[in-house]
Amino acid sequence: MQIMVNSTTLSLIKGDITQEETDAIVNAANARLAGGGGVDGAIHRAGGPKIMEECRKIGGCPAGSAVITTGGNLKAKYVIHTVGPIYRDGRHDEPKLLANAYKSSLEIAVKKGIKTIAFPSISTGAYGYPINEAAETALKTAIDFIKSHKMPSLVRFVLFSDRDLEIYEKTLERLIKEERSGVSDEASKSCYFKKTP
Ligand code: ADP
Secondary structure, three states: OEEEEOOEEEEEEEOOHHHOOOOEEEEEOOOOOOOOOHHHHHHHHHHOHHHHHHHHHHOOOOOOOEEEEEOOOOOOOEEEEEOOOOOOOOOOOHHHHHHHHHHHHHHHHHHOOOOEEEEOOOOOOOOOOOHHHHHHHHHHHHHHHHHHHOOOOEEEEEEOOHHHHHHHHHHHHHHHHHHHHHOOOHHHHHHHEEEOO
């Protein structure tokens, strides 16, 4: 599924983020930037030891923040490492920290002049964030950022399973509907979100 938000393409696909050819891919890292399982392990395996070397020099990254390294052997030129919250019960700032993880990744991208970026579903694996809620926060945060910054030109979510993709798609459909019903003037209703093939 692919939509336009102003002049930015927002796309949802199923795939392996290590194979993405966007300028940057985002890693769901841990606060020590120490590597691990899930998407983090896959990125370091595919990207080679140079990424870890750079991570060691940086030292760490608190939840909600992001840092950048080169992409090593990946097709992507950069890896933006961000740390999502470990989900406890939803009352420990989890939504805010998750939104901040997306926001700080996008801020680094814009600062670096990165035009195309791919995200995994941050925190919904080992960190246990319920995916329906995480999808809403992820997509809302990306849309708000795109609207206010008019950048980057492509934001892609690379989901790892059919189920995850379906949840992100349903959530995006709902957000579009809500957005349309909240906009009163007809012109912006029809041009805000335009589905592309
Ligand atoms: P976290 O610790 O932030 O929860 P995980 O890596 O455990 O991070 O999981 C985040 C999401 O990334 C999960 O939905 C998982 O299925 C997905 N994932 C794992 N490997 C890949 C990959 N190669 N490409 C894209 N997504 C992946």
